[in-house]
Structure formats: structure tokens, C-alpha cells
Amino acid sequence: MTEPRSEHTADVIVVGAGPAGSTTAYHLAKAGLDVLLLEKTAFPREKVCGDGLTPRAVKQLVGMGIDVSQEAGWLRNKGLRIIGGGVRLELDWPDLASFPDYGLVRKRDDFDEQLARQAQKAGARLYERCNVTAPIIDERTRRITGVQAKLGEEKAPATFHAPLVVAADGNSTRLSLAMGLHRREDRPMGVAVRTYFTSPRHEDDYLESWLELWDRRGGQERLLPGYGWIFGMGDGTSNVGLGVLNTSAAFKELDWRDVLKTWCASMPEDWGYTPENMTGPIRGAALPMAFNRQPHYTRGLLLVGDAGGLVNPFNGEGIAYAMESGQLVADVIVQAHARATSAQRELALRNYPRVLKETYGGYYTLGRVFVKLIGNPKIMKIGAQHGLTHPLLMKFTLKMLANLTDPKGGDAMDRIINGLTKIAPKA
Ligand SMILES: Cc1cc2nc3c(=O)[nH]c(=O)nc-3n(C[C@H](O)[C@H](O)[C@H](O)COP(=O)(O)OP(=O)(O)OC[C@H]3O[C@@H](n4cnc5c(N)ncnc54)[C@H](O)[C@@H]3O)c2cc1C
Secondary structure: OOOOOOOOEOOEEEEOOOHHHHHHHHHHHHOOOOEEEEOOOOOOOOOOOOOEEOHHHHHHHHHOOOOOOHHHOOEEEOEEEEEEOOEEEEEEOOOOOOOOOOEEEOOHHHHHHHHHHHHHHOOOEEEOOEEEEEEEEOOOOOOEEEEEEEEOOOOEEEEEEOOEEEEOOOOOOHHHHHOOOOEOOOOOEEEEEEEEEEOHHHOOOEEEEEOOOEEOHHHOOEEOOEEEEEEEOOOOEEEEEEEEEOOOOOOOOOOHHHHHHHHHHOOOHHHOOOHHHEOOOOEEEEEEEOOOEOOOEEOOEEEOHHHHOOEOOOOOOOHHHHHHHHHHHHHHHHHHHOOOOHHHHHHHHOHHHHHHHHHHHHHHHHHHHHHHHHOOHHHHHHHHHHHHHOHHHHHHHHHHHOOOOOOOOOOHHHHHHHHHHHHOOOO
């Protein structure tokens, strides 16, 4: 089969139409670049997730012109309800100039499709059922010049060409691996599992998180570094799941599906989190954190979202960071695209890892310290059982964990957090 060359050639190829890829494609297309967005599945499709969006993610959605009103089917929340150490605390999202004061919940099948369609509306050319199988590498320069793919239900071989390729193919990021970019073992990693139950608790003004997840093997009780969540979906179901860090000794030993089942069995019966109310199986996936794949730019390939290990190590949130990195990478590419010489373009592109480090480097370094600390069950226990009794401390903790401060003109807490992230090394 001969391919119509113009259709398969663009300024930029974006591989993967999750939040990172669709946001990247949207901003590139808005700036007038010709973008191919290649997605191996067909929408709507399931993605394993908690479906919870903080104000950081809301800001990104608003920036893409997406209607986030209740009438358009979005469920709003006011903040976070934290349960632990016998205490139940409701903390509202902070009032900030930089971010809205509400979060959202939306199932990923529908959420991801909306983002992809918004990118299409902006002019990106979306190919669904397009499984990218390998990079095309120029033998002389060793740069990526396109990708090979299997297209359509018949899995027909196809090639796509562009001088720049964005890897937005999620945690497994085969494309980055094929370009020699491996996972850094010295960075934290999480794992999360979740399922849905029909439940009377399907509508909630707060995202709920439970700080006490126990490992009760061998007659001992150890607190695990992570949390369980209950997010009302507003459609008769709750998304119930848990996320745990790899810094505890129990990480490789426990079956996280069993831990979730045990936790659910400990809940009040009338909430309905029983096996017969489960609407689907328990599914899980990894949470790549704190820049666990680097460099974020090499030889024509740029990494965004989970592919670049951008999940926040403090709270396991990944959607906002996937979308923000999409916007950041688009800015860099648009500037590079307008340069006259290849040396000038390269100079602009090499700035992308620096921009990411400037934006998140200090915060993620603090996150790595946090992750190590709570990997110690004793410290986790002190935090979960005593920290919640200090409302001011909890307000500070919410700002820190959700990365919600004003860079300029914020309050004293904002200034402390911004000061700490500024002085922390940006690795
Ligand atoms: C159980 C669980 C709960 C979570 N809960 C939350 C939460 O509540 N809030 C939050 O903010 N984050 C949460 N996260 C993290 C969040 O899901 C991710 O950080 C986020 O999806 C990353 O977006 P992404 O676009 O980088 O990657 P993905 O969402 O993984 O998208 C990658 C896309 O690339 C496509 N793709 C992959 N390979 C190829 C290929 N070869 N060719 C073409 N396309 C390809 C995939 O089909 C997919 O559409 C959770 C994660 C897990 C596992």
C-alpha cells in the first residue's frame, strides 16, 4: 500500500492521546503547527485512574477552552476530606490567584476523549487505532525522524514522518525505551489499584482520602506509605482505590488487590463497597514519579506526562502534570519551529529539560525526601495519627501535597513552600 505522503507527514508527531498527548497537540495546533496525534486505542476507552482532578488540572482544562460546568457533566469538589488517627478533617482547596478553588471528578473514558476531541477541533490530526511500534532513526544524525505504526483494525503497517516527536505514551513508553531512555531506579515509584462500586456515597463535595492502610501480616501491624481514596462519581458509583510507594519493605511482598479488598471490607456495610456491588474488576498500574526518566529531550524526541515520570511524589497526582508538561513542551517546540537554522532550533529544544527542572525540580526533590520519610512506618504513623490534630499544620500540608500556592503575593505558608522549593536542588 502506498501512503499519501502529505497525510502522514507533519511538523510534530505526538504519540499517545492521554492527557499529556492531547494537551500537547492542542497547544501546538492552536499555534498553527501541523500535528499528528497517534493513539493506539479508539475512544472512548478505559484508563485505570482515580478520576480525581485537583485545581491544578482544572486550570489546564479551562486553558484548553473545555466547558467544565456542572451542566456539561462535571462533578465539582470543594477540597479534600482526610481521615486518619481517629480524626476526620475537611480542608477546602486554598483561595489563590493562580488556581481555581474547586476540583472535579470525571471518568477517564469520557475525560480523555474530550481532550482528544478538543485537540482535533484545534486542528490536530488524530489517528485512533494507530499503534506506534518503533521510532524511525536517521542513520547519520541518530535523530528520530518519524515512527512506524500498525494502523486500523487490520493493523496495516504505516510510517509517519516529522522532524520532532513527542513521547506521550504513558508509563510504559516503549518509544522512549526504543530511543535508549530507561527508567531511573533511584527515583520513587508508586503503584495504585482501583475499582468501582454502586454506592449511596456517589455524590460528595469532597475528595476523600484515608491515611491508614495497614499491613497486618504475621500478627504485626505496619502502617503503609500511601493512602486509600473514595471519590464519588456522581453517577451512582464510587471510585475506590489505593496508592502506595515503593519505599516500604512491604512494597514487593503485598498483593495490592488484596489490600484494597481488605480495606473495603472494613468499611460500613451501608456504603455498599461489597464484592456484589463491584461494577468492574480491580485494575492497577504504576505511578512514575519525580522525573524518573531523563533526559526529557534527546535527538528530536521530547517526553511529557508519565513517559517523563512526572507524577507528583507527594500525592500521586499525574493528570495535571501531564497536561502542564504538554503546555510547556508546546511552548518550547513553537519557539524552536520559528528559528531559521537547525543549530538555533536545537538550542531552543535543549531548553525543555531546563524549563521542566525550573518548574518542578525543587518541589520533586522535596517530594523524594518526603517519600523516603514516610517509607518508615514509625514516621508514617506519627504523621497520620498526630498531624491531623493541628488544623493550621493540615492547611499547610494540603498546600504542600497538592502543590497549590501563589508564586507571588501569596500568604506566609505559600512563601515558606516557595522558598523551600527554590533552595532545593533541581535534579
Ligand atoms: C489506579 C490509578 C489511579 C490514579 N488516580 C489519579 C487521580 O485520581 N488523579 C490524577 O491526577 N492522576 C491519577 N493517576 C495518574 C494518572 O492516571 C496518570 O498520571 C496520567 O494518566 C498520565 O497521563 P499521560 O497522558 O502521560 O499518560 P496516559 O494517560 O497513560 O496516556 C498514554 C496514552 O498513550 C497511548 N499509547 C501507549 N502506547 C502507545 C503506542 N505505542 N502507540 C500509540 N499510543 C500509545 C495509550 O493508549 C494512552 O491513551 C492514577 C493512576 C493510577 C494507576
